[in-house]
Amino acid sequence: MLILLITSTGCSSVVSREQVGARYVFLFIGDGMGLAQVELGRALLAPGDSLAFTSFPVTGLVSTSAPDRYITDSAAAGTALATGLPTAIGTVSMAANHRDTLRTIVEMAEAGGRRTGVVSSVGIDNATPACFYAHEPLRGSYYAIALQMASSGVDYFGGGRPEGNFPHKRAGAAVDRGDIDSLMHRSGYSVVKDSASLAAVQSGRLCIASAPSSLKGALPFEMDRPATEADLALFTREGIRLLENPQGFFMMVEGGKIDWACHANDAAAAGIDVGAFDRAIREAVQFYRRHPDETLIVVTADHECGGLSLGNREGGYQSRISLLHAQKLSLERLSGKVAAWKRSGGVSFQAALDSVRAFTGLRAGAADSVFALSVAQQRELRDAFRATMSSGVPRTGQYGTDDSFSPAVVGILNRRAGVGWSSNVHTAVPVPVFALGRNAHMFAGFYPNTAFGKKLMQASGLPGSLR
Numbered sequence: 001m002l003i004l005l006i007t008s009t010g011c012s013s014v015v016s017r018e019q020v021g022a023r024y025v026f027l028f029i030g031d032g033m034g035l036a037q038v039e040l041g042r043a044l045l046a047p048g049d050s051l052a053f054t055s056f057p058v059t060g061l062v063s064t065s066a067p068d069r070y071i072t073d074s075a076a077a078g079t080a081l082a083t084g085l086p087t088a089i090g091t092v093s094m095a096a097n098h099r100d101t102l103r104t105i106v107e108m109a110e111a112g113g114r115r116t117g118v119v120s121s122v123g124i125d126n127a128t129p130a131c132f133y134a135h136e137p138l139r140g141s142y143y144a145i146a147l148q149m150a151s152s153g154v155d156y157f158g159g160g161r162p163e164g165n166f167p168h169k170r171a172g173a174a175v176d177r178g179d180i181d182s183l184m185h186r187s188g189y190s191v192v193k194d195s196a197s198l199a200a201v202q203s204g205r206l207c208i209a210s211a212p213s214s215l216k217g218a219l220p221f222e223m224d225r226p227a228t229e230a231d232l233a234l235f236t237r238e239g240i241r242l243l244e245n246p247q248g249f250f251m252m253v254e255g256g257k258i259d260w261a262c263h264a265n266d267a268a269a270a271g272i273d274v275g276a277f278d279r280a281i282r283e284a285v286q287f288y289r290r291h292p293d294e295t296l297i298v299v300t301a302d303h304e305c306g307g308l309s310l311g312n313r314e315g316g317y318q319s320r321i322s323l324l325h326a327q328k329l330s331l332e333r334l335s336g337k338v339a340a341w342k343r344s345g346g347v348s349f350q351a352a353l354d355s356v357r358a359f360t361g362l363r364a365g366a367a368d369s370v371f372a373l374s375v376a377q378q379r380e381l382r383d384a385f386r387a388t389m390s391s392g393v394p395r396t397g398q399y400g401t402d403d404s405f406s407p408a409v410v411g412i413l414n415r416r417a418g419v420g421w422s423s424n425v426h427t428a429v430p431v432p433v434f435a436l437g438r439n440a441h442m443f444a445g446f447y448p449n450t451a452f453g454k455k456l457m458q459a460s461g462l463p464g465s466l467r
């Protein structure tokens with residue numbers, strides 16, 4: 001069927017119905033989620049369970065390189081996805097010259113009269129979410145980015161807290177215009193920090209919602225999250241409730257901690273966070289079932305992280321991914337326990353090994369067990385333990401920890417499970433795309449991340465995109 005459209009330039013043009021954009025658009029970004037991370041997430045589900053997004057009817061592939069570096073970062077990659085344009089490493093929706101701002105799909109959606117939402121499991125002013133509402137030359141200018149939330153026009157921010165509001169970040173900012181929460185409140189936002197308060201916010205109200213924060217304002221890793229704390233699915237579900245309206249909406253949801261787990265080479269935490277990301281996507285799929293002709297859901301990643309391999313030299317064909325279920329807490333939390341040992345004056349190596357057994361199943365002796373530590377591995381752990389105990393209290397950041405004991409423990413379990421890592425940072429391995437709903441077919445093929453951004457605008461039917 002053909003229909004007549006009047007474009008913004010006043011010219012009439014004939015377009016096919018397929019080109020009419022989706023009214024309700026979801027973009028899910030698994031930060032650091034290459035194809036191996038997707039498969040790891042699937043492998044760690046309960047038997048018989050599956051990831052919802054891998055059943056989407058259209059798949060594609062995206063190359064992720066930035067113009068100035070073959071291996072990208074979340075700022076350059078996020079800019080490509082949000083604006084359809086290339087930029088330099090570390091740059092948040094500005095041109096590489098750091099003068100020109102690049103128009104984001106959120107700004108286009110706002111101009112088209114739609115509501116908008118930005119959700120992330122990491123700090124809401126981190127690079128990926130920032131690229132959808134802010135323009136800043138340097139991704140590390142957290143406070144300057146957080147300041148831009150209040151004037152962004154975004155209707156709903158959900159998930160992690162603004163890292164820029166932490167006192168040490170504010171102290172380092174070029175200008176201090178006060179507390180971000182107060183600024184958001186004065187700008188008309190409901191500032192809520194628990195699920196009950198979020199549930200009480202009326203649809204159509206401006207809202208910034210965050211959970212009790214873990215490291216750097218992020219939600220906890222899913223494997224560490226107390227059942228009573230909000231997860232990414234809850235922030236997505238509430239976002240749909242707040243944003244739903246006849247004019248439509250655009251919502252970006254980032255599974256940001258997949259990337260952090262991969263930087264730390266923590267396979268269990270990464271795979272289980274892919275499962276949490278999928279549960280957020282399922283909320284959008286439920287919405288799609290109510291509005292199948294008007295909804296588009298696209299799932300992709302900004303880049304791969306860690307050079308994850310499902311199979312390694314140690315195990316050959318003998319991979320045992322299910323061993324990762326024995327890991328009871330993330331590497332981040334294990335490192336926190338090591339820091340507590342240090343602060344309490346230290347523990348014996350035997351006590352440390354008892355904890356390793358409790359948290360991972362790995363143990364000395366029991367040679368017939370898949371969890372048995374070899375003599376060489378016991379020596380590796382002892383050396384790492386001594387190095388850690390003879391240095392300062394370890395610090396943990398988004399890229400892992402600087403103690404050597406907890407990475408050694410998790411590394412042994414990963415290798416035993418048949419998991420390989422070739423890097424602690426991102427790689428240039430292309431990432432997958434999964435699409436469902438209106439105009440999903442546009443996402444088939446293999447194309448650069450800038451083309452992905454343009455496809456998303458076109459599929460959404462945003463102003464100026466039907467050219």
Ligand SMILES: [Zn+2]
Pocket residue numbers: 032074259260263305426
């Ligand atoms: Zn990263």
